[in-house]
Amino acid sequence: GAGVSQSPSNKVTEKGKDVELRCDPISGHTALYWYRQSLGQGLEFLIYFQGNSAPDKSGLPSDRFSAERTGGSVSTLTIQRTQQEDSAVYLCASSAQAGNTEAFFGQGTRLTVV
Amino acid sequence: KQEVTQIPAALSVPEGENLVLNCSFTDSAIYNLQWFRQDPGKGLTSLLLIQSSQREQTSGRLNASLDKSSGRSTLYIAASQPGDSATYLCAGQGISGTYKYIFGTGTRLKVLA
Secondary structure, eight states, X not given: OOSOEEEOSEEEEOTXXXXXXXXXXXXXXXXXXXXXXXXXXXXXXXXXXXXXXXXXXXXXXXXXXXXXXXTTSOEEEEXXXXXXXXXXXXXXXXXXXXXXXXXXXOOOEEEEEX | OOOEEEEOSEEEEETTOOEEEEEEESOOOOSEEEEXXXXXXXXXXXXXXXXXXXXXXXXXXXXXXXXXXXXXXXXXXXSOXXXXXXXXXXXXXXXXXXXXXXXXXXXXXXXEO
């Protein structure tokens, strides 16, 4: 595709349910990043992939959060047993390689936990 | 802990003014620095990337500079227009030896017609 694609664009879920957020990076981009932006807050780093491996997952807030990337392309961020504090916009970005190349962001998934 | 700070936090200017947005970071060991804009309810749009060997980048009315030794980057917007109204974010990559981007707190810009 022409840009980074994220789905769904909006997700409302009940507290305690699991959710999956999907990111489709720009074709050929090897690096992929997940960020979270809470209302009125800055961007919080979650995890970074190089190919299928995640050299840095230091930003995942708890063990309820996990992410995977298969085939060096699509990535899925999974949040188990969602809590209200998980409500935020989840943003994905990709770049041609890690380090020194331009990063491009998707439009984000707005997650609301009720 | 590495921090990226942007000043001012908010700015309101009349159309046509030239303006400067500032970004400072605490660790000069970064690979590159990228400027983005974010419109309300939207994702981030890349504006300019200054790679590790560069000190400046220009695109149209935008010019960004990077001084690693002082830990500063500036984004210069010439002849501002109402369509420039957005939040501007700077992000340093590779701070603390990792490839993750560390984002600044952002500058909310409003250009008045």
